[in-house]
Amino acid sequence: MSPRRRLAQAAIAIAVGAVLAAPLAARDAGARAPEPNTLVPAGTIHYAASALPDRIVATPLEDAARGFSVAWRTGAGVDAPWVEIALAGDSPDPGPVRRVRARTAPLTTENGPAHHHKALLDGLEPDTLYAWRVQGEGTWSPWRQMRTAPAPAQPMTLLYFGDTQNQNASLVSRVMLEAMRHAPDARLALFAGDLVSGGDGEDDNEWGEWFDAVAPVAATMTVAPAMGNHEYAEEFEDTPQERRVMGAHWPLTFALPGNGAPGAEAGTYWFDAQDVRFVVLDGTSALDLGTAQAQARWLDGVLADNPRRWTVAMVHQPMYSPRQDRDNALLREHVLPVLERHAVDLVLQGHDHVYGRRGGEQARPTPQYVVSVAGAKQYRLSAQARRDMAPVAEDTQLFQVLRIDGDRLAYEARTATGRLYDAFVLQRRGDAVALIEHTEGRIPQRDCPREATPKGRTDRCWE
Numbered sequence: 222m223s224p225r226r227r228l229a230q231a232a233i234a235i236a237v238g239a240v241l242a243a244p245l246a247a248r249d250a251g252a253r254a255p256e257p258n259t260l261v262p263a264g265t266i267h268y269a270a271s272a273l274p275d276r277i278v279a280t281p282l283e284d285a286a287r288g289f290s291v292a293w294r295t296g297a298g299v300d301a302p303w304v305e306i307a308l309a310g311d312s313p314d315p316g317p318v319r320r321v322r323a324r325t326a327p328l329t330t331e332n333g334p335a336h337h338h339k340a341l342l343d344g345l346e347p348d349t350l351y352a353w354r355v356q357g358e359g360t361w362s363p364w365r366q367m368r369t370a371p372a373p374a375q376p377m378t379l380l381y382f383g384d385t386q387n388q389n390a391s392l393v394s395r396v397m398l399e400a401m402r403h404a405p406d407a408r409l410a411l412f413a414g415d416l417v418s419g420g421d422g423e424d425d426n427e428w429g430e431w432f433d434a435v436a437p438v439a440a441t442m443t444v445a446p447a448m449g450n451h452e453y454a455e456e457f458e459d460t461p462q463e464r465r466v467m468g469a470h471w472p473l474t475f476a477l478p479g480n481g482a483p484g485a486e487a488g489t490y491w492f493d494a495q496d497v498r499f500v501v502l503d504g505t506s507a508l509d510l511g512t513a514q515a516q517a518r519w520l521d522g523v524l525a526d527n528p529r530r531w532t533v534a535m536v537h538q539p540m541y542s543p544r545q546d547r548d549n550a551l552l553r554e555h556v557l558p559v560l561e562r563h564a565v566d567l568v569l570q571g572h573d574h575v576y577g578r579r580g581g582e583q584a585r586p587t588p589q590y591v592v593s594v595a596g597a598k599q600y601r602l603s604a605q606a607r608r609d610m611a612p613v614a615e616d617t618q619l620f621q622v623l624r625i626d627g628d629r630l631a632y633e634a635r636t637a638t639g640r641l642y643d644a645f646v647l648q649r650r651g652d653a654v655a656l657i658e659h660t661e662g663r664i665p666q667r668d669c670p671r672e673a674t675p676k677g678r679t680d681r682c683w684e
């Protein structure tokens with residue numbers, strides 16, 4: 222090619238680039254209208270329950286190697302339906318099938334009447350692939366394949382997600398798909414609360430979108446959710462009698478182990494999977510409903526009697542809040558000393574819509590306290606969080622992959638596009654644990670690039 226022709230082609234390329242780049246450059250927050258919380262147009266019924274089962278989700282039993290519980294939804298014509306479970310095989314013939322009957326409860330929402338069902342699949346073998354399906358009205362769900370947790374001393378991969386909460390269909394679904402690409406062998410997904418925003422008359426649409434978004438995860442592994450403040454509703458709002466009450470969806474949507482703290486049974490539980498004891502707390506009940514001490518006592522008992530090598534706690538509201546003007550003092554007063562005394566390895570949290578990680582006050586490697594966010598809503602970091610936490614992030618949707626293998630727990634936080642944001646290893650040597658930071662390959666700190674959200678709020682970064 223002649224130099225002149227090469228120059229001409231380069232000029233065309235620059236011109237085309239400028240044309241393509243112009244609309245992208247113009248896409249600043251000021252030019253962008255705020256997105257509604259769901260993609261369902263006003264006045265449209267998209268998530269009505271039907272004869273076909275939907276919102277199917279499995280949660281681990283207390284001993285996750287021995288089974289899981291299943292919850293799902295149908296139209297109101299279905300009562301006490303069956304679950305079928307068999308050893309998964311390569312033939313379309315499922316072979317001998319065990320049938321378990323579900324318990325049913327009704328719920329009427331903006332999408333009309335529905336029945337929610339729960340069934341317990343226990344007595345299973347560890348590290349075994351099962352096929353199962355749930356019944357609708359004259360129909361069945363597709364067969365799902367799910368592997369029970371491995372016995373101790375086997376490696377295990379799991380996922381952790383901070384708040385999904387907003388625009389689940391529009392912007393959370395990509396995070397779930399990216400997480401699956403990075404950890405196709407995951408057995409368990411932890412959700413740190415505020416799965417939906419709720420309280421807006423569109424709660425059921427939001428739950429419908431949450432299940433659509435997490436479909437690739439929920440179809441292949443068990444799900445362990447924490448309850449966030451948005452899983453509660455306000456009753457008698459703006460009156461002296463104002464109080465938090467549990468949202469109608471939570472107790473019907475998940476079939477949790479039911480071994481929780483007195484007075485906070487609906488949102489607290491523990492289970493063992495492979496070499497880990499997982500303990501889930503209800504921060505809202507602790508902070509607003511007076512159960513902080515009861516949960517701390519219960520946590521103390523669960524951790525005192527822990528034969529597993531690792532301990533992971535999950536609670537929606539953080540012990541150390543990375544957002545400006547937030548301080549969950551009751552949790553720090555009652556729950557934090559128990560986490561520290563038992564040297565919990567990881568405390569996985571949400572609520573503040575930023576990312577931040579830190580150790581405790583004692584400068585010990587554990588617990589590592591993490592706050593993360595998977596969804597669209599993004600807040601701003603406090604100056605203190607910028608001093609006390611590392612790494613930190615604003616304006617970033619994230620997911621986490623945890624790989625546990627014997628004495629090694631490897632943690633990775635990745636962005637919605639799969640880039641590495643944070644990584645470390647906890648290495649056990651006898652009774653001691655070493656924290657090994659992995660800084661190689663991490664992308665630089667991300668800070669909010671805009672002055673205000675599309676709605677003009679300067680205290681947030683995106684909504």
Ligand SMILES: [Fe+2]
Nearest residue numbers: 415449450572
């Ligand atoms: Fe929250």
